[in-house]
Structure formats: structure tokens, C-alpha cells
Amino acid sequence: MQLFDDCELFDEGIRRFVDFQLPGTELRLWEQFFTKAESDKYFRILKETTPWQQRTRKMYDRVLPDPRLTAYYGGSNGFEWTTELLDIKAKVEAECGIEFDRVLLNYYRDGNDSVSWHSDYLPADGRHHAIASVTFGETRIFKVRPKQHAGAETLDIPLTHGSFLLMGETMQDLYEHHIPKTSRKIGARINLTFRISEPGKPVYYVN
Numbered sequence: 129m130q131l132f133d134d135c136e137l138f139d140e141g142i143r144r145f146v147d148f149q150l151p152g153t154e155l156r157l158w159e160q161f162f163t164k165a166e167s168d169k170y171f172r173i174l175k176e177t178t179p180w181q182q183r184t185r186k187m188y189d190r191v192l193p194d195p196r197l198t199a200y201y202g203g204s205n206g207f208e209w210t211t212e213l214l215d216i217k218a219k220v221e222a223e224c225g226i227e228f229d230r231v232l233l234n235y236y237r238d239g240n241d242s243v244s245w246h247s248d249y250l251p252a253d254g255r256h257h258a259i260a261s262v263t264f265g266e267t268r269i270f271k272v273r274p275k276q277h278a279g280a281e282t283l284d285i286p287l288t289h290g291s292f293l294l295m296g297e298t299m300q301d302l303y304e305h306h307i308p309k310t311s312r313k314i315g316a317r318i319n320l321t322f323r324i325s326e327p328g329k330p331v332y333y334v335n
């Protein structure tokens with residue numbers, strides 16, 4: 129589905145906007161939301177200065193490393209915000225009019241890194257909020273399908289360098305998403321998901 133219906137001139141070309149018009153929720157994509165120069169700078173700084181962590185999770189009776197590295201900022205138990213993360217957050221907030229208070233960074237080192245089908249973790253206040261997803265680096269396919277997916281189509285969205293994807297409040301209730309592995313010889317990708325938690329409550333992040 130390609131509905132580039134609201135193009136505006138951007139300093140390095142055309143900023144393309146897509147509203148995927150998903151039933152029951154909002155899913156909107158701004159490509160080249162950050163300029164090439166900004167995106168290159170943020171990719172380099174985040175790659176080099178983030179204290180990337182290798183998380184593990186228990187699968188049945190085995191403890192397996194997540195196929196990606198992560199770092200968590202803000203909220204009540206994340207790292208201290210950096211200038212760059214606050215700048216990225218401010219630009220996203222100005223566009224969508226929503227304020228976020230924490231961000232999860234994912235570092236996909238190559239095509240072998242991935243995230244399996246899931247919906248994002250329910251915040252401590254028991255209700256889902258909008259999530260803003262920003263990508264720097266290699267393009268990866270973001271797949272979306274309804275939770276009731278028998279017979280349903282999967283939406284494949286290439287998330288490009290400098291793009292901003294906004295998932296609406298009900299997205300996690302109704303849909304799940306996934307970044308598949310790829311055998312293509314590709315470089316690294318960094319994804320940031322800005323989230324909202326109930327103020328004052330610790331966030332036990334999983335996804």
C-alpha cells in the first residue's frame with residue numbers, strides 16, 4: 129500500500145508522507161523526516177556512544193540472547209537523556225503533538241538481527257499509548273499484521289534512513305509487528321521507539 133498523498137518540499141528533496149489507513153488504529157510514516165546529514169550524524173553518534181546491552185530472555189527452559197542490542201533511556205529507570213536523544217524527541221513531538229517520556233533503542237548489527245512478532249509492552253497504567261518509531265541506518269522491513277491474523281494480509285513497510293513511523297494508541301491492542309532477518313549483506317540499523325509511561329511508576333521493559 130503506497131499512499132504518498134501529502135508531499136512537501138524538503139531541504140534535500142521530497143518528504144513523503146503515508147497514512148496506511150489501518151482499520152481501528154493509526155499508522156503514519158514520514159520518510160526523510162530527518163535530513164540525510166542529520167540522519168548520518170545521529171546514526172554515527174548513537175552507534176558509537178550508546179551503552180549497548182545484550183539482553184537475554186527465557187524461552188521454555190533455555191536462556192537465549194536477544195538477536196539485537198538495546199539501550200533504554202528516560203522513564204524512572206532508564207539512562208539519563210542525551211542532547212541528541214532530546215533533540216530527536218523534540219522534533220518528533222513537534223510533528224505529532226504527543227509528548228514522550230522514555231525511549232528504547234534497538235541496534236540491529238546486520239541482517240541476522242531481528243525482532244520476532246510481538247505487540248509492545250503494556251505500560252504500568254494498563255493502557256496503550258502512541259509510540260513514535262525513528263530509524264537511522266540500513267533499511268529493514270517492518271511487518272504488521274492483525275492479532276487475529278488468520279487469512280489476513282501482512283503489511284510490509286520499508287523503514288528508511290531518517291524515517292519516522294507513528295503507531296496510534298490502539299495499534300498494540302489490535303496489531304503485532306516484526307522485523308525479519310534477511311540474508312542480504314547489509315549494514316547496521318538503529319531504531320528508536322519513543323514511548324509514554326505512567327509518571328512515577330517503574331517501567332519493566334520487555335518489548
Ligand SMILES: O=C(O)CCC(=O)C(=O)O
Nearest residue numbers: 234243248307319321335
Ligand atoms: O526496529 C523496529 O523498527 C521495531 C522495534 C520494536 O518493535 C520494539 O522495540 O518493540
Ligand SMILES: [Fe+2]
Nearest residue numbers: 247248305335
Ligand atoms: Fe515493538
